[in-house]
Amino acid sequence: MAEVAERLKDIIKPENLIYGKSPVLNNVTMHYCPGCSHGVVHKLIAEVIDELGIQDKTIGVSPVGCAVFAYNYIDIDWSEAAHGRAPAVATGIKRIMPEKTVFTYQGDGDLAAIGTAETMHAINRGENIVMIFINNAIYGMTGGQMAPTTLLGQVTSTTPYGRNVDLNGYPLKITELIAQLPGAAYVTRQSVHTAAAVRKARKAIRKAFELSQQNIGTCFVEVVSTCNSGWKMNPVESNDWMVKHMFPLFPLGDLKDGGKDKTDGFNLQPQ
Amino acid sequence: MGELRLMKGNEVIAEAAIRCGCDGYFGYPITPQSEVMESLMAQRPWETTGMVVLQAESEIASIHMVYGAAGCGKRVMTSSSSPGISLMAEGISYIAGSELPCVIVNVQRGGPGLGTIQPSQADYYQATKGGGHGDYSLLVLAPASVQEMHDFVALGFDLAYKYRNPVMILADGVIGQMMEKVELMDQRPRWTDEQVKEITGSWATLGKTKDRSKHVITSLEMDSHIMEENNLRLQAKYNKMKQEDVRYETILCEDAEYVLVAFGSAARICQKTVQLAREKGHKVGLLRPITLFPFPEKPIEELASRIKGFMTVEFNAGQMVHDVKLVVNGKTKVEYFGRMGGILPSPDEVEQALLQKLIGG
Amino acid sequence: MTEEIIIAGFGGQGVLSMGKILAYSGVMQDQEVAWFPSYGPEMRGGTANVTVILSDDRISSPVLHEFDTAIILNQQSMTKFEKMVKTGGTLLYDPNGVVKHPTRTDINIYRVEGARLAVEMGNPLTFNMIVLGAFLKAKPVIKVENVKKGLEKSLPERHHRLIPLNLKAIEVGQANLEVVQTV
Numbered sequence: 124m125a126e127v128a129e130r131l132k133d134i135i136k137p138e139n140l141i142y143g144k145s146p147v148l149n150n151v152t153m154h155y156c157p158g159c160s161h162g163v164v165h166k167l168i169a170e171v172i173d174e175l176g177i178q179d180k181t182i183g184v185s186p187v188g189c190a191v192f193a194y195n196y197i198d199i200d201w202s203e204a205a206h207g208r209a210p211a212v213a214t215g216i217k218r219i220m221p222e223k224t225v226f227t228y229q230g231d232g233d234l235a236a237i238g239t240a241e242t243m244h245a246i247n248r249g250e251n252i253v254m255i256f257i258n259n260a261i262y263g264m265t266g267g268q269m270a271p272t273t274l275l276g277q278v279t280s281t282t283p284y285g286r287n288v289d290l291n292g293y294p295l296k297i298t299e300l301i302a303q304l305p306g307a308a309y310v311t312r313q314s315v316h317t318a319a320a321v322r323k324a325r326k327a328i329r330k331a332f333e334l335s336q337q338n339i340g341t342c343f344v345e346v347v348s349t350c351n352s353g354w355k356m357n358p359v360e361s362n363d364w365m366v367k368h369m370f371p372l373f374p375l376g377d378l379k380d381g382g383k384d385k386t387d388g389f390n391l392q393p394q
Numbered sequence: 395m396g397e398l399r400l401m402k403g404n405e406v407i408a409e410a411a412i413r414c415g416c417d418g419y420f421g422y423p424i425t426p427q428s429e430v431m432e433s434l435m436a437q438r439p440w441e442t443t444g445m446v447v448l449q450a451e452s453e454i455a456s457i458h459m460v461y462g463a464a465g466c467g468k469r470v471m472t473s474s475s476s477p478g479i480s481l482m483a484e485g486i487s488y489i490a491g492s493e494l495p496c497v498i499v500n501v502q503r504g505g506p507g508l509g510t511i512q513p514s515q516a517d518y519y520q521a522t523k524g525g526g527h528g529d530y531s532l533l534v535l536a537p538a539s540v541q542e543m544h545d546f547v548a549l550g551f552d553l554a555y556k557y558r559n560p561v562m563i564l565a566d567g568v569i570g571q572m573m574e575k576v577e578l579m580d581q582r583p584r585w586t587d588e589q590v591k592e593i594t595g596s597w598a599t600l601g602k603t604k605d606r607s608k609h610v611i612t613s614l615e616m617d618s619h620i621m622e623e624n625n626l627r628l629q630a631k632y633n634k635m636k637q638e639d640v641r642y643e644t645i646l647c648e649d650a651e652y653v654l655v656a657f658g659s660a661a662r663i664c665q666k667t668v669q670l671a672r673e674k675g676h677k678v679g680l681l682r683p684i685t686l687f688p689f690p691e692k693p694i695e696e697l698a699s700r701i702k703g704f705m706t707v708e709f710n711a712g713q714m715v716h717d718v719k720l721v722v723n724g725k726t727k728v729e730y731f732g733r734m735g736g737i738l739p740s741p742d743e744v745e746q747a748l749l750q751k752l753i754g755g
Numbered sequence: 756m757t758e759e760i761i762i763a764g765f766g767g768q769g770v771l772s773m774g775k776i777l778a779y780s781g782v783m784q785d786q787e788v789a790w791f792p793s794y795g796p797e798m799r800g801g802t803a804n805v806t807v808i809l810s811d812d813r814i815s816s817p818v819l820h821e822f823d824t825a826i827i828l829n830q831q832s833m834t835k836f837e838k839m840v841k842t843g844g845t846l847l848y849d850p851n852g853v854v855k856h857p858t859r860t861d862i863n864i865y866r867v868e869g870a871r872l873a874v875e876m877g878n879p880l881t882f883n884m885i886v887l888g889a890f891l892k893a894k895p896v897i898k899v900e901n902v903k904k905g906l907e908k909s910l911p912e913r914h915h916r917l918i919p920l921n922l923k924a925i926e927v928g929q930a931n932l933e934v935v936q937t938v
Binding site for chain 2: 775781782786789790791816817821908909
Binding site: 178179180181182184191194198199200201202203204205208211212213214215216218219220223240241244 | 452459468485
């Protein structure tokens with residue numbers, strides 16, 4: 124045993140470190156269910172903030188939803204918004220302190236139902252903020268009710284017989300709508316269900332935060348996510364279900380890149 | 395002496411905002427107060443003082459922009475009229491719950507619902523009893539002249555920062571649309587970054603530096619014991635307002651046998667009524683609450699023990715009258731007279747009501 | 756001294772701006788002033804009226820049930836405001852557009868042919884300044900030099916070239932005041 128301990132001592136050295144928890148992530152236990160995507164996305168955001176060295180200039184806006192306590196986990200200043208209002212709160216912060224990096228972190232109910240107006244208008248104004256959108260097709264925090272992105276036929280506590288198009292309408296592909304907005308600079312859809320997907324999502328989040336330093340419009344990252352508690356599955360089943368049922372409707376990849384639209388040609392000159 | 399100008403109440407809100415060094419205005423157009431944002435946009439203060447002015451997509455968005463910006467320790471404001479204030483009720487509750495300072499102007503119009511664009515004071519309850527959910531109070535200032543519209547913007551910010559609480563300027567369509575001579579304050583600089591840090595650095599979201607723990611603007615607290623503490627802290631703050639910041643004006647109350655109680659433009663009408671009644675030999679005075687919350691309880695209590703009666707005059711169905719009755723507590727008569735729907739009672743109409751309800755009765 | 760005035764006519768006759776110039780002139784001679792318009796849908800093409808109060812003291816109510824002076828520019832306003840002139844007060848009107856002439860015997864009544872004179876001056880927009888001139892002749896509560904100062908202060912720089920025309924219109928109004936009756 125002593126020999127093993129001696130050998131471990133040789134291995135655990137700073138120069139051998141290949142992975143560590145980001146210092147921007149607090150040393151607390153997250154309240155998220157095992158298997159939930161939130162924790163991974165939090166970690167990625169914390170790592171990006173650390174890498175870019177912008178901890179002291181980044182203000183986060185947390186939503187109402189499972190991520191309401193995001194401010195407990197990422198060690199930056201936060202403003203906790205009312206349900207759906209995060210893009211308006213972020214607008215207020217960014218406009219009044221343009222030198223800061225401001226991001227919202229919202230779920231599907233927050234961003235695509237109650238806050239649709241705030242979402243669309245903030246992006247249409249080209250607010251120079253980052254928006255992280257966790258789409259898990261369900262209301263997690265309130266106990267698994269239908270979300271705007273709930274799939275047709277999907278069972279939730281308010282669609283106990285499955286989402287019915289005549290009763291509930293269609294799942295909202297809000298990211299496709301957002302990609303049409305001239306104020307959007309970068310719109311992408313990612314996931315974090317495999318190591319490869321996590322690496323890609325990390326790159327996308329980093330790109331969004333980097334672009335937001337250039338003030339070229341809104342950077343929007345959707346993360347198609349799992350909610351195994353809400354879906355009543357185990358984490359592995361959830362990942363499979365997401366790949367099988369959500370990806371066809373919410374395909375991964377970039378939807379827009381290259382900054383907000385130019386106004387040449389359709390900008391009346393005031394007298 | 396500052397610059398003298400003839401200005402509308404709404405325009406002067408904009409002018410006063412710029413001159414007192416306001417950092418930002420977020421709003422949405424609604425009659426009868428759209429001139430506030432129009433004046434700001436015309437002046438382009440972002441090119442001079444650096445003040446931010448933004449037209450939001452709704453009153454809901456406006457007030458949450460105020461929430462975000464106020465959380466950064468900046469002096470920000472919004473303005474609207476009654477239906478718009480109803481939409482803002484959610485955000486105002488969050489601002490009060492998160493203890494953020496800001497100024498909210500309500501140029502009241504008649505309700506309920508879409509109601510009318512004509513003047514009203516029917517939002518007295520909404521302004522003084524909270525308006526949104528939860529136990530909170532706004533500090534409410536009721537201007538009765540264009541000059542006070544001007545003065546109360548800077549005063550509003552001072553009080554908002556004194557208490558870290560939203561301040562509402564509760565005006566009405568009369569004061570908003572009326573032009574009067576106004577003496578403007580000289581331009582004051584906006585707070586520098588150093589000043590913002592000095593004044594709000596213990597709580598504002600200015601960016602987390604290594605030398606301090608993170609700041610979180612929130613009204614959320616899941617631990618009931620701590621939440622109760624938070625509520626008690628808010629109540630202590632409101633009590634402090636009652637001790638330190640009650641404002642009111644009395645006109646000819648010294649020898650009065652009857653006292654009219656009215657705020658805002660209703661008080662202007664009553665001023666004339668006092669004059670008409672005095673000409674006929676009736677000893678009538680006027681008490682004008684300037685802060686509607688905290689309510690001027692003491693002067694009313696003092697008068698209650700020696701006068702024959704009060705009559706409130708309000709452009710609503712009788713709201714402030716209940717606050718007067720609570721203070722008077724049966725010691726003397728308390729009557730109400732008012733008009734609604736945008737109708738403004740004339741001074742002689744108020745005089746007749748006074749004769750009927752109090753003096754003659 | 757307190758002078759409580761109602762100016763009433765159609766939207767587009769310059770009622771509100773006439774009141775504004777009057778009020779600004781009051782500011783120029785260190786008086787307290789109030790200008791309170793009717794506003795809203797009734798402004799759009801319909802009647803427009805504005806209360807102007809000039810006073811040496813703090814002004815009380817902008818809402819009034821009687822006036823020292825009524826300046827009346829259409830029939831609807833005559834019907835509404837003739838009866839609201841204080842006994843011994845003043846009514847000035849333009850007979851063009853008025854069918855029922857005032858009948859009160861306890862007030863001073865003046866006329867000015869503002870609409871006709873404005874056309875004769877070659878600029879219908881001078882109408883309200885002609886009426887203002889007539890009012891200042893009937894009741895010199897404001898000095899013309901203060902009206903000039905008021906115009907300079909209230910008009911944007913690019914419109915200052917119109918000031919001489921406005922002052923001329925005031926002169927025309929002063930010269931064409933007709934006395935119907937004085938009490």
